[in-house]
Amino acid sequence: MKIMLDISIQEEHPHHIIKIQGEIDASNSVQLDEKIRELAEQGSRSILVDGAQLEYISSAGLGVFMSYLEEFQEKEIQLKIYGLTPKVFEVFRILGLDQLISILPTKEAALQDS
Amino acid sequence: MIKLPSIHIGKLSFLLAILVWLALLFVDMVRLFGLINDLNSGIVPEFTWILEILFFLTVYGFYNYSINKSTRNDFLNVIWRASSTGISASVLFLLVQLFKYVLEGSKLAQDPFLLNFFYHVHFALVTIFLISSAILWKNLILYQKTKRVVKQWQTFEIALLLGMFFIFFNQNTLDYSFLFGLVILGGLGIMLAGNLKWIPYLTFKEKWKSLLFLFLIILSTAYLFLQNSVFSNTQQIYPINLLDNLFLISLFVFIFVYALFSFLVTLFNLPTSSVFEQKLTEAINFQRLSQSIQPDENEEQVLDILIDSCMSAAYADAAWLEMNKNESGNEYVQERWIDAETREELSHLIEQSKSATDWATDQKPENLSPLSLRLFHEKYESVMLIPLVINKSVIGRLILCKEVRDGFNKEMVNIISTFARQASIAVENHRLLNQAIQNERYQEELKIAQRVQKSLLPVKLDHNDAFEICAYSNAADEVGGDYYDTFQLDTDRFVVIIGDVSGKGTSAAFHMSQMKGIFQSLIQLNLDAEQFMIRANAALGKCLERNHFITASIFIIDTAKKTFQHARAGHVPTLMLDHRNGKADYLGVDGLGLGILRNMQYEKHVEQKVFDYQPGDILVLFTDGIVEAKNQKSQQFGFERIRSLVEVHQQLNPREIQTKLIDSLHDYVGGGDGLIDDDYSLVVVKFNENYA
Secondary structure: OOEEEEEEEEEEEEEEEEEEEEEEEEOOOHHHHHHHHHHHHHHOOOEEEEEEEEEEHHHHHHOOOOOOOHHHHOOOOOEEEOOOOOOHHHHHHHHHHHHEEEOOOHHHHHHHOO | OOOOOOOOOOHHHHHHHHHHHHHHHHHHHHHHHHHHHHHHHHOOOHHHHHHHHHHHHHHHHHHHHHHHHHHHOOHHHHHHHHHHHHHHHHHHHHHHHHHHHHOOOOOHOHHHHHHHHHHHHHHHHHHHHHHHHHHHHHHHHOOOOHHHHHHHHHHHHHHHHHHHHHHHHHOOOHHHHHHHHHHHHHHHHHHHHOOOHHHHHHHHHHHHHHHHHHHHHHHHHHHHHHHHHHHEEEEEEEHHOOOOOOHHHHHHHHHHHHHHHHHHHHHHHHHHHHHHHHHHHHHHHHHHOOOOOOOOOOHHHHHHHHHHHHHHHHOOOOEEEEEEEOOOOOOOEEEEEEOOHHHHHHHHHHOOOHHHHHHOOOOHHHHHEEEEEEEEEOOOEEEEEEEEOOOOEEEEEEEEEEEEOOOOOOHHHHHHHHHHHHHHHHHHHHHHHHHHHHHHHHHHHHHHHHHOOOOOOOOOOOOHHHHHHHEEEOOOOOOOOOEEEEEEEOOOOEEEEEEEEEEOOOHHHHHHHHHHHHHHHHHHHHOOOHHHHHHHHHHHHHHHOOOOOEEEEEEEOOOOEEEEEEEEOOOOOOEEEEEEOOOOOOOOOOOOOOOOOOOHHHHHHHEEEOOOOOOOOOOEEEHHHHHHOOOOOEEOOOOHHHHHHHHHOOOOOHHHHHHHHHHHHHHHHHOOHHHOOOOOEEOOOOOOOOOO
């Protein structure tokens, strides 16, 4: 079973939007990690993750977001996730990541919240 | 033919031959005595002939046995035996002549008995020489047995046997019937003499030796034959003619003709023998190359053979082999009759040549064939580049150098490319085999890891009469990251823990074992649930990889108070069935996974709650592998399905509930564990209804 994942980046100054489509598991979480690292190294100040079309995220995928928490806090980079489906949001919530990362319902909410 | 069922058939026939010969001598002596003294000895000539035939047969028996036993396919040895017998016979006969010559004029020299004795000695020598040679020739003729040749030989043997008895028919006179028989036997012998297939297999040196031996055979055959006629001319002295026997004369013809043919064919084979030898060497080299290399051997051995084979096939003056860098980064170069400096010079010249660079950058290496080049080098004027191709990629090349211009012909190119292909296959097989062995070793290691990890999960779960407990765990790979454990704090208080490392496989398994170590240590401290998680987070934060975390749930059950204290660190919520209303619900406790925040801030993100329970209540702890297991439509098993299953089966004991859950999980995904690609675990606790 091939797991489909498509990650694209859009720039909406001063934000960078990572749009995730498909499923993230242990086999492809590296792709997400690479994109986020790229943006952080480019000096992006605000990274928004569009998770509206994220169908599933495994613990390895959560590990990617988790691993940037402290680094982004130090560098004052904002990381926000928006548009998550209830099922995916539940995964974040169970782990408790909703308390550490701003997870917002819509893009507008994400842009306003700062 | 006499077939004696004895094991010492050789010795026996040898003894018999001597006895028969002595009998023959005695009979003839008696007859001679009778003749000289005008007494009729009354011995008919047929008696002598029978003894003569018996002698032939016993000598044949002896040689057939001893030659077949000793010589096999060693042609030179065969010819040597024949020629040595011939020479011995001739020399012995010469000695007899010399003896006669010395005694010339004396009375003894004219003594008919002595002369008759010599005549019999000569007869015996000739017979031995002819019969032994015939049997040796048989080995040579039948070297490459075909049905036709075997039949011909058998015909010849039968004809010879009949020839022995011919003497009864023509009464030992030289008439036309004798000539007729001789023509038939001679013709058969000459036909057989065309079978000379053993000659090409001799090496050049062996051919020279065999020429010498064959010459000696021809010489002794001719000499012995001429001596025969000398005796025949002075026949009247002897009572009976033994030598003018059709059998012996035919054998003379056969031995002589075959020796002559062999001599001539060997002589004319001399100039081309090096070609045959070369082809034979190539065949042997090919065979050596195609023998697969043993796993503990080195592939350089095959390359070694390759260089030698190619050099000898092309008569190359120098050669070297370059292997491209392999995974371990080793470049391997081997030189033959060439120094590094000359090699550099030639490499440089080759790089300058356009056809060589085109060749080296060919897009389809699998179709690459050897390339001959003309170079302007002071010593080597032509080189040939031979690619070594494995799995569509060039792993190296062999360079052959010759001092003459255009030194490589089509035959050389053909045979050399075959050698190179064969060597490549051998090297490839060797590499694949090594890989397979390596993989097998890893598999073995994983099995050990699996066994070790299984032992990290408890076999016996701590509990008392107040509750029953059972647990199950399954890893997606050989090893996994799920963990559960129990601990008895005192008579009434028990700890139940479930944990899950993010990810799966080997790295998860290592973290799982760290988790077990930490949990086991912390449990001993009799901490409350929240403190346990805070300490666990601090300890795990130091040893987890940056993007790994652990989720866990802890229950500290107090069977005396009928309560349990619970904290949840990012783990999937625990299902609790209320026995009174038969409804199940997930316990609402907030808490962040372990290892996510690695500083003291974690304290703010974890809480503990105390719950009361009733006898008959059920706790179902599990890991996300169950919730996230998907069916063929990619839908997750989900929390709701677990809840309703537990509600339906609440009357069952923990073991049965566990079985029901796992069975429906398997049914849901449509098969066994293989379809669930995450580790999953399940712990079921049921508080006994009848516990006071």
